[in-house]
Amino acid sequence: MASSRSRLPESLTDRVLARLAPLVQAGAGPLRLTLALSGGLDSSVLLHVLADLRRQLPIVLQACHVHHGLSPEADAWRAHCQAVCAALAVPCETHCVQVDRCSKAGLEAAAREARYRVLMSIRNDWLVLAHHADDQAETLLFRLSRGAGVKGAACMRAVDAERRIVRPLLHASRADLEAYARANQIAWVEDESNPDQKFSRNYLRHTILDPLRARFPGVVTNLVRSTSLFAESDELLSELAQMDAGVVGFGQAGSRTRWLSLSPARARNLLRHCLSDATSESYMPEMRHLDEGLRQVATSAATRWTFGSRAVCVYRDQLWFEPAVLAVPGPMVWQGESELPWGEGRILFPDIWHDFAPCRVETRRPAMSWSPGAGRPHRSIKQLCQEAGVPPWWRALLPCVWRHDALLWVGGVLGDEQRAAGEVRPEWLGGWRWFQARSADVGQAPQIKP
Template sequence: MSAPDEFLERIAAVLASAGVSAGTRICCALSGGVDSVVLFEVLRRLQPRVGYGLSAAHVHHGLSPNADAWAAACTGRGARAGVPVQVFRVEIERNHPDGIEAAARAARHAALDTVACDWLAFGHHQDDQAETLLFRLLRGGGVRGAAAMRVLSPPVRGRPGRLRPLLALRRAEIEDWARRQGLDWVEDESNAALHHTRNALRHRLLPVAETLFPAAVPTLARAAAHFAEADDLLGELAALDARACGGLPLSRQAFLALGGGRQANLLRWLLQRAGAQAPSSRRLAEALRQLGALPAARALDVSLGAWALRAYRDRVWLEPSAEPVVEALVWDDEPALPWAGGYVRFEAACGEGLSAARLAAAKLRALAPRTSGMSLRLSPQRPRRELRKLCQEAGIPAWLRARLPVLWVDGEPAWVGGIGIEAAFAAAPGEPGVLPRWSVGEPGAGGEEPAAWPAA
């Protein structure tokens, strides 16, 4: 019996630590270069032992005259191995503010995020980790940036998790194994172009560092691991602070009682959980300054890029800057309907909510936006009042009112999210009822969600 391949066993251990087992779906990000080819081959060889599903994906950037040949090499490799390979052709933003490298990376990850899998596996190695750490430090990155890449990054909000089984290996080890196995791969000519920042770090800065510190690469990788530990601790602190601020939305008073560093850390953590990019330190500091200077009675809406920091009365929250699309939806007794980036769920109740009999007798029931001048009577003992005034009393700022879900029953408003139920449609004591609830996130998903107005 031949001795086990130590190289393969090291990768198998990483897969085991990620909980990869029979039924797990892994997609290998296959560029055609030596790192991804080795990863593909290792995953192919380990598949029968572990039993996971294996596929591959290649992103065709169109930046090189050899791009078609690289795509063909990847699909050919997959065909010979009996592994399906999906090719994505992407358009690169030539005027990206962070350069063509960042634009290609953004387009690549956006494409790969659409793959139906549990884990996206990348061929990043220890030398890549050292380059990433230097790159982010020289750009003024914080603790999270200095943590660089992680071996395991769990799935976030529907996006596949990231798996980097080769991250503890040096580039030379990977190339040596590839040669011993007789593998062939493609060479990207842009890897030698020194006008690309990452290439300059690889070919100029790191070799100098290694002449002064022979263990520079593993030492830098170890430093990234220390930063990752610190980032995890900051995440735990942010979770504690979020609970101390009452969950989401945050209590404005409690949030402002935190120190400035903890405020910024909490907002960065919430954006990270939402899958959003952290704003610059300058922009975040300005948003926090405005929040602290503004009287509590005044509403705040400060852009942080694709997301915004918003506050009203004693509530503080984050949400996407772009207004969500709200369209009329007929309700045919579905348990939930999508609305404004979240869901309206309809729960069975008794003696509360909407009268189930009244709803069953209706000819048309639909979720739709409010109409101008509409009014509601929340109790038989109270007069009908304009929705605008009810929103003011409920603490719903003006910019959120256009997205409030309204359940229209035969042309009459029966319920408004965040406001309540029209008395004429209310279930009587002991009567079967239907209780609508508007929430952010997937239907039935509970827990804290760093996003829009958490209306009742």
């Protein structure tokens, strides 16, 4: 596609080209890019740059505009984006979202969450966002004001391989974008809420960052450089955590003792890394909550401490992770199926058991006991659970299989050999041992292909 557009300033197009070229080389075909297009200066400039780069790179470009319905100008912004994309021969999707105006996180955060929900649902190779250096500086100030650690202070990454997000303008200033827009006669829309300082980012921009920039002209560049240093430190801490995770061996015998052999700083770093790696939500515990969890691990032989959607568990010198909320299954009838859903997993029944169907499957009854045979003394299920190493909080979740009034099997604890044909027993996938085994990989480096 021919273009008479000026390349001034050259560095802007070159930066975007340099950021995208490695992604193109790593792909097997044309790179499918979706640009988040608001119609503002940042995304409008990036739209024009990417449209021009189609002549140099094998990319398939589309834009996505999210209509939040928060501004009286929202319809006009959508029409503007559609018109600009049509002029550049760039396909444009538009999506309307409902923003929770009463969100405890605030209107800005609620709008961002709704927007990302749409953007992350679009099929592509990479989602392209137009964040620039001034955005990065604002983000750093905002996060530091809330007590961010190294990971939080690293802020936005130019390339987020895990979420498939690329930010080609992250090291370009807003002044660079304005110069490019003027040189190429690019029109954009202005959000009328930008001067409104009731929004945190606007307050930081106008009250904090602008005076800093006036006093220290290089402050944005320096703040962005700091985020890069924080990101490098975060990578080093992540590598250290992966090494320590290999030494601790989560879910294995002695893992708690090996954890306690780490210095407090390394133990805290490892726990923080594992919680970040083990949960899909962007959750980071407060320092006091983290320290209390570490104290519980150090002083209790049997404990379960929750952090967001995960729980850190200790029992008999084993340390592992499992969901914070464990489903309590209701009673059901097994009719001879090869497997039955139960709690966090399922029960697999061997073929030889099909003659016992139908059976009741339910959780443990109060004061339940079991006898291994006629004339043999009954033993409480609590005693059997202790001998089998069942953590106290799992004992109320164990699947118990009954045939009439005979207890045939308790998941992870026992099987009635006379009735269950020798040692052939069902298998419960989803109990504490399953989570212990899965925890062996927690904290290890994820295998992500760029």
